[in-house]
Amino acid sequence: MSQDLYQLLGVPRDAEPDAIKKAYRKLARQLHPDVNPDPETQERFKEVSMAYEVLSDPQKRAAYDRGGDPFGGGVGAGGFGQGAGFSFTDIMDAFFGGQGGGGGGGGRGPRxxxxxxxxxxxxxxxxxxxxxxxxxxxxxxxxxxxCETCHGDGAAPGSKPVTCETCRGQGEVAQVQRSFLGEIRTLRPCAACRGFGTIIPDPCRDCSGExxxxxxxxxxxxxxxxxxxxxxxxxxxxxxxxxxxxxxxxxxxxxxxxxHKTFTRHGNNLHCEVTVPMTAAALGVTLTLPTLEADLAGPDSELETSFDLEIKPGTQSGTEQVLRAKGVPGLRNVGRGDLVVTVAVETPTRIDARQEELLRELAALRGEEQPDGGVQATQKSVFGRLRDAFH
Incomplete structure (x- = not known):
């Protein structure tokens, strides 16, 4: 070998494996053909890759340090011999920061x-x-x-999983391809054991090996x-x-x-609507209404099942009354919402003669025979507008 492999990677001869791996990743990111496609850089990348393959493998590194051929012959300066090869995982690690091991290893292992x-x-x-x-x-x-039959291991009673002969328990098999870089080895899940590293020869009949x-x-x-x-x-x-x-x-x-037939919920607040006749709204009344707790209360329950709602004289339709802390409790006992009661005043649609007579008498007493709806007339006649224009 014409050039010192340690110098190629820029590390001392007593460098730790992690330092060698770090140096190779740095150089691979700079020299990879996808980054620098010129021929000189490709040759340099081959040399760096060969140096990493040797120094990342303890046996090859020991042979190199003794002055021997780490590949067992057939390697020229800056080239690859018949036994040369390195893991594609190491190149991917250089770009994506993976944790694959050196020297053609670094598989994920059985799942x-x-x-x-x-x-x-x-x-x-x-x-x-x-x-x-x-x-x-x-x-x-x-x-x-x-599964109560196999207690979860998937094997029929009296049997047990065995090591996969195809991958020898690794869960992965290597596939070697040749390229300008030499022999590139990639790892794939073993098809025989589906990546588990073991095979269940006699699966449990109750769970089918699951x-x-x-x-x-x-x-x-x-x-x-x-x-x-x-x-x-x-x-x-x-x-x-x-x-x-x-x-x-x-x-x-x-x-x-x-x-719910009575209450609706908005956050932790409860809402309900009560309807009162117009006479009750005018005169005032006190209503007894059920609480939400009444849905859960039994015969001997101590829950509050009702409450009194005072409708004051002259209450208008749409008036809201808020009863504090009668809504829904907050999760983790964080306070309690309110109960909001909306009053709807009901106007009778059918009245008899006597009721009509009394209502007309009430309207006369209040001067409400012809109400204006709160809107004052502002439009003038055409002659009135002309008259105003000449004054």
Whole structure:
């Protein structure tokens, strides 16, 4: 070899493997043909790649340090011999910062059979009062669970997985291609074992080697007070069991709140509308109305099931009354919303003769036989406008 390999990479002879790898990545980014396509740079890139192949392999580096041929002969200065080859992973590492090992290694290794399961989602409809004050429900959940026959390992009783003979347990096989760089080796998942590194010769009949089966089970879920439409309650570890009997994902219970016949919810506030006749609105009245808690109250319940609403004399339609802290409790007990009551004044559409007589008498007493609707007439006749124009 006409040039010192350590000098080619710019590292001392006692450089650590990490320093050699770092130096090669830096030079590869500068000299790669995709960056600098001129012939001199390509030749330089070949030399740097050969130096890295030798110095990143402990056996080849030791042979080189002893003055021997690390490839066992047939290598000229700046070229590649019959045994020359380096991992395509190292070139990719130089550009993308991968963690592949040197000297043609650096594979990902076999992928595990045991993996975490997916999360699961179910939807649960609750009443408004249940969403406001909390409820406990029993649910039937259909998810993957650990196979009781093989206990998750996927093999039939009395058998066990064996090492794949194709990849020898590595989960990957190398594919070698020749190019101007020499022999480029790429790693691909082993088709025989699908990248696991092991094969199950006798799979469990109940789970077909998956280590899990689908099953319906009962689950108790506690819905906290204050949940709203679309709120998701997370139950850790209650989702799908993973392949190979891996840990279960989480179960999310998404809340759907049914419509209420009296109350509507806006945030933590409740809204309702009460209708009173015009006589009650004029004279005033006190109404007894049910609370939202009344939906949950039993015969011996201590919950407040009603409240009094005072309609003051002269209340107009559309008037709102706000009752503090009678709405929905906030999640995590953060205060409680208000109850907003809107008053709608009802005008009778059918009256008998006596009622009409009394209403006309009331209108006369109040001077309301011909109301103007609060709008004053401002338009003048044509002769009036002409008269004003000449004055």
């Amino acid at each position: 595990p059979r045991v993996r975490r399961g997916q999360d699961a989602l179910i939807r649960l409809e609750v009443e408004l009062a249940e969403a406001a004050f909390g409820v406990t429900r029993e649910l039937k959940v259909d998810t993957a669970v650990v 280590g899990r089966v689908r099953s319906r089970r009962n689950l108790t879920v506690k819905i906290p007070a204050g949940v709203d439409e679309g709120t998701r309650v997370q139950l850790s570890g209650q989702g799908e069991v993973g392949p190979g009997g891996g840990p279960a994902g989480d179960l999310f219970v998404e809340i759907h709140v049914a419509a």
